[in-house]
Structure formats: structure tokens, C-alpha cells
Amino acid sequence: MKDMRNYYLKPPNISWGIIFPVSWTLMFLIRSQSALDVEALLPGVMSLSILFGTTSMLAVTITFERKSRSFERLLLAPISLGALMLAKTTGAIIFGILNAFVPVIFASFLADLSGVSWMPLLGSVLFIAITSTFLGLLIAVAVSEVFEAQTFSNFFRFPMIFLCGLFLPIL
Secondary structure (H helix, E strand, O other): OHHHHHOOOOHHHHHHHHHHHHHHHHHHHHHOOOHHHHHHHHHHHHHHHHHHHHHHHHHHHHHHHHHOOHHHHHHHOOOOHHHHHHHHHHHHHHHHHHHHHHHHHHHHHHOOOOOOOHHHHHHHHHHHHHHHHHHHHHHHHHOOOHHHHHHHHHHHHHHHHHHOOOOOOOO
8 A cells, every 4th residue: 555655646657557558559449440459459559558567556556665775774674575575566567467457458458358258358458467577577686766667667667568468469
């Protein structure tokens, strides 16, 4: 809860974690010519939304806490390192899962989503949120400034735009 109040509404999170996925979602879903296109684009847009959201969240929270020295205080707290890691990553995982369904909300206005297999989709969203969160954690602990984390994240994020099925369909 503290991370949500202190860090999640910082400018890098708003731009990279919220506005960027929403703008990509609108751009691709409005561009699609039919409901079939929307269903084909939806997994890629959801993946991108998760990736951008989770990597931005952890890049900002970890680097701001390291900079303000509050991360060192957390390490001295009477909790295990595993519990601290779980607490830090759970917020980003939840944010990534919520971010994944923003494209679904927009797509529901443009197409009939009754053909979507929801159980495999939910499992995939959870798996992508977890892996993207740990990628963001890896990036966040490797740098000392937020702008470095965002720049370093883009080396992973932008190639994923071309690998997630938005431009070339994944069969």
C-alpha cells in the first residue's frame, strides 16, 4: 500500500506504465478492420501492457527507495529477504494483471469476445506478469537512477513490441 501511495503515481509510471500501454491499445484496436483482427491483436497488446506496466513499477519503486535510503531500512526490518521480495514484487504483479485487462475493456467495445478462452488467458496473464516483474526487478537493482532504469528497460521492451504478435502474427 505504501508503494502505491508513494511511487505508483510518479511521472515515469504514469507515462510508461499507464499512458503508453493505453495509447498502444487504442492505436492497434482502432486500426483493426474487423472483430477477427481485434481478437488476433489482443494477446500481443495485453502482453505489452503487462511488460511496460510491471517494468516501470519496479524500476521506479526500487530506484526511488534506494535513492532515499528507505530500502536499506527495509533490509534491516525483522522480516526475511524472501518476504521482502514477495512484498515488493506482489504489487507490481497485481498492477501488471490489472494493466492487462485495460486492452480487454477497450476491445469489448469493438468486438465480441465470447470466443476468448478465459482460463488459458488468465494463466498466461499471471505468468507474463510474474516474469515481467522479475525482469523489472533485475533491471531496477542494476541501476541507481530512475532514468537509467527506464532507458535500460527499453532495451528489453522495444524488441518485445516486434515479438509479441502486433506486427507479425504468432501462429
